[in-house]
Amino acid sequence: MADRPERRRQPAGRKSRQSQPRKSSSSRVTLEKVLGISPVVSSFLTSDPNSGRIAYPAGCVVVLLNPLNNKQDHIINASRKPFTALSFSPDGKHLVTGESGHMPCVRVWEVGGGQVAEVQAHKYGVACVAFSCSGSYVVSVGFQHDRTISVWDWKKGSIIATNKVSSRVFSVSFSQDSSYFVTAGNRHVKFWDLDGSKDRRVNSTVPLIGRSGLLGDHKNSVFCGVACGRGPAASNTYCVTAAGVLCLFNSGRQLEAWVNLKTAAASGLVVSEDWVFCGCADGVIRVFRPANLQYVGTLPRPHRLGVDLTRSVPHSSPPPAGSEAAHPDTLALTFDPRGRRLSCVYTDHSVYVWDVADVKNAVRLHSALYHSSCVWNIQVYPELQDPSQARLPPSAFLTCSSDNTIRLWHSDAPIRQRNQYSQDLLKILYVGEDVQRLQAAGAEADGPDGKAGIRVLGISPDGKHLAAGDRCGNLRIFDLESLTELLKIEAHDSEVLCLEFSPLSSGVKLLASASRDRLIHVFNQEKNYNLQQTLNDHSASITAVKFTGQSPEVQLVSCGADKSIYVQTAEQTPDGSLFSRRHHVVEKTTLYDMDLDPTGTRVSVACQDRNVRVYSVETGKLERSLKGSASDEGALLKVHSDPSGSFFATSCSDKNITIFEAETGECVATLFGHSELVSCMRFSQDCRHLISASGDSCVFVWRLDPQMSSNMRKRRAPGPSGPRQPSIRRETFITVPAPQLPLVEEEEDQRTPGRPEPPAETLLLETNGKMPMWFRKLVG
Template sequence: MDSHSKVASGICCVRPRSRRRTETTSSPVTLEKVLGITASGNSGLACDPRSGLVAYPAGCVVVLLNPKKNRQHHLINTSRKTITALSFSPDGKYLVTGESGHLPAVRLWDVAEQKQVAELQKHKFGISCVAFSPNGKYIVSVGNQHDMMVNVWAWKKDAVVAANKVSSKVTGVSFSEDSTYFVTVGNRHVKFWYLDHCKASKASAPVPLLGRSGLLGELRNNFFCDVACGVGSKSESTFCITSSGLLCEFNSKRMLDKWVDLQTSMAQSLSLSEDMIFCGCADGTVRAFSPVDLHFVCTLPRPHHLSCDVSAITMASDLFSTKIDTRYPDAIAVTYDPITRWLSCVYNDHSLYVWDVRDVKRVGKVHSVLFHAACVWDLEMFPDAPGDIDASLSSGAFISCSADNTIRLWRIEDQTQIYSHSQNIISSVSLDFIYVCVQDLLNIIYIDGNTKVRTGIRTICISPDGKHLASGDRNGMLRVHDLTSMKEILKVEAHDAEILCLEYSKPETGLKLLATASRDRLIHVLDAEDDYSLVQTLDDHSSSITAVRFAGEMISCGADKSIYFQTAHKTDRGTEFRRSHHKVRKTTLYDMGVDPTCKYAAVACQDRCIRIFDISSGEQKKLYKGSISEDGSLLRVQIDPSGQYVATSCSDKNISIFDFYSGECVATIFGHSEIVTGMKFTSDCKHLISVSGDSCIFVWRLAPELTISMRERLCQLRQNPDTPTCKTSGLR
């Protein structure tokens, strides 16, 4: 029996055989690359003092980045809780992480083995800071403003040796060089906690952690954002930074000794070495001071300015805008590598820079990455379109859109780009061209970049010839960009509410149409060959339309639990769509995918099932479970280019891959900390790309056996001339 007969054989439900089976099938997919960062402060950025690895969170994943080679390794939190804080051990062998959510854990990871080796569950709500003691014996964790607990963990004994409560929100923690005390800072809070008592205690239960407040004097009402205990000759000092922009020094008696104004509207982070203090400030500013006397040393170069066209930059000097109203992203996290003398900075637009500060008069850029700053709503793979197309936008490129009002063009393969090229961004003293690094970002399209209100780009679609990019925003505005020039060629208020789906017709149909579907219950069909003039408006649905697809027929589904099949007819007035079938189910239909033969449509449903419909007859042919979970709803469904596998995303944040014909679960993957809003298989069948509300893009590598299976299926489709295609249901 061939695969088509299998689908047509009737309605059945195939469930994963057992949980053990599901866990073992997760290995066919591995996380290869993360394009995103979710660090919100200095507790979310760390540098290994031995290897120079930079660690930062991306949802439920810790990214271990080698900035010089642009290589990533990943630690995936199996609890599926968002990583909020992290810190390396002094020898760099271990990484400790804190997380958010109910009953969060402090986890210890072996960096080389990339696996969890220990776990502590003593917090109830969330963890804001974690730190290793310099002697490597202790880990301190501080709960968030709802938890308020401070725990000292002797991790080799797997025991909490001391604990206490804090009365203020804590945003930073740092150990003294001799490991005898640590300091926490927060809202009107600087407190010194001493470990002598817990070292001497023989009790099996945790002893009360002894703490004494710093003497803040006239700065007692400040918000202290970050802290770093002194090293070397300044080991008895403690340095803090306030949100109002003050760098403060406390002496060995916990007394505020001196402070300096950073000349900024806001400051949030600091990083310290024996000869330098780096302070992350507003508007892209990072200032350096001497820890000896708080003497000002230099100001580092700013990163890109906001709304910067990265593809237009040909020289380092292009980055320095001359516009008076130019704004830069705030530096929210900094960490210093004393071996290479590189400073890593995270900015609040979710960009990461690594600066070479060996010579503060000749600061160079080692590495930079620019990620989405808010929820990523959709993505599209660039089609394998014939003709004269930019080589960078050929197979392997994809496009994403976000609530940050940007559309970004990416490549999976590493290629050297101008913005992260060896043209280092440096201070006004000199221009250096030392390092070469690569970046995945090709270009950024800013939508209404001059407005302060972010409408958010909700959905995108690329025309089959690869020339046009259509996008719809949350206000119902439709835009079309020319992908050759990146210029906007159309902007029209197409709907009264959020545009939820866009779809171009297949070239096999002989039509060049664009369908737009919205929360306002309408579908507009536009003629892409006639300046996107209106062909027809369909108002069959009685609620939000979640998906529309062209497959000979035009198929749409929505929150009204209906699926409509519309057939194109040639009339005196032009092309007209008429309803051929209408099916209603007892559950909301959230998304739809069409197999490459255009014979079947797979629909993701609220009851976690995949329903497969025969497009020609409109009949449901099969139903099987689309998630191993017993909670949540299926939000997205995506069929691979061969039609062999179908990927689903569930509101429990998991992604599952099923055999399209048997319904067997072949893989379950996780790592996003918010719902997965979009997925796409690459045309070479090697990767699955997912985007999420956590602002991250994950590139998953599929196991060779899955790729081989898909490619064999593709070969069969191409060699069989009798295989049904989308052109079988053309104009009538």
């Protein structure tokens, strides 16, 4: 209740956007774990000076990590804007955040509670934030195009001082006595005085007064990090340049000393009473004494790029002779003075926590390895009838990314199965020859057609093989027990968008791959994945492919950006199963994704108009249409049903995830936290979790309400109860909002639809009122 009077003083546009309905709608699903970290700069990482927890952003979520037990807490931004900067208060009770997007805010959160204050002082985004050492003030600096500096008395809810800067700012730091703060950036080191604001009038804002540091020979340098001294060196200020020079400014703003870090680049620094830590390229962290910049030593480097997690190789062992970019670059540092822990984030999005009580013998306390680029797909390991035949542990799942890696996750793995680098990660599978270059850059690299990365995964129903399609059109088959590559097929001319294995109930072992090149390839798993058939019915990118049916009638359902759904039926020939078209359904909206219900008799299609349309596989008819998004904006991109068919989840272009009851279409929960489009969602086989992936390089693990999980397990049923009678009709359906159209029979041919056969004179064709020209000529 204490913060209510403070909020009344704020303008109407600055109120918090949290609302009770949103909280209640998502109360049945909670965020349990975040596997990832957003692209980082030095202001993205901060540590609690009391508890030793570290905080870093993952999209629109702040992860509060206890490195001793790998436990996470989360702060989710209700405004759905990604976090760009973080800083703990000196007492560790509050956290200040900056964000980007329209009307970005600087917010103060109570650790373990909710938001307590906010202010909107920047136009485009917040580059860095910091608490004063007294805890009374917050300073924030805007993005490059904003360049506004504001000092905020967050307890009173008023901005006390502000000004503009002419350069881009990368870092800010308060002095120990809170009388001034320092900003550093592009050819910029400036000291800002706060004494002039202490005698201000009530509710007035005064201009900040700043004086530039005397840079000398380094006047043209880019200063990427700044930190004010502590303890005996409190009057000093330390800066580091992107070229790798550590500078010391005295109380008169003069450059008193500087040291060459002997590195290709530097990214930031942190200062304690005893040490100055500088983050450098190739995983190097240099340590100096604050008084005179005397070199003390270098901390151990992290893992090598391309490390095999199954091998126990010391992380600090020397790299092989002639190797380049053997370790990821250091990006961000933060220091816990009480626990004497140094936390680091590297360019490959790995997180390390070092015990630096003895800097010459630093010990790694915690580490985690995450995807460094967009995560495209998730596959959950299937439940097998004979668990002894499983190649992977239960509840394991795999993800693929544009960083050219496939990662095997299992948070509940026994200690004996865990590796030395990450408690949640069992294995990393590196694909391609440029993995080290990709990870060193922390982003995508160009392949033969300007793209790189693994786009989609598929797991065979027997749990033995993993199929992976990349963005260059290649298809790879891996053995899931050893995760070694068995086969590489140059399958498509463009990126592979869909992979689907035929289920065990079908009686055949097939793999279908679909691509942006409008083709579906069917491979025979029993014949070393030889190409069995190519289907070219679609006239645009294919967005989903599914197998269904039981032997002898196996069906292949596909949908695409050409607004068409094709149902293909397999016919047994001496050469194997060959598919021929059975139904063709045409919609008036783009179809982005499709999923089968557990019985295999219906498909749910995610449409651009935010509806989920359910079709019968047997007849091709539209059975019902459900609202697939809680909002009225954007397009529906993904749909996925749980193993029992009780619920289905959808993702929209507004970056939200919505869970609905399948029977009633009632919204169960709306989830948000990703800062980019949600690229994939999967329910776990044990019906306890929903896993989501996004272009923000993060994987979220959501815990479902126990009642939801119980309902799923009760309703869970096997596939179709028996084979269906084959139908000999070949039909095309056109769905419109008007009353249902009669069926139009067509000849059994394999041509791509779009050239309709002339109908008989007795055929009655209902349209939207405008007869096509060919029909008017025929009946006229």
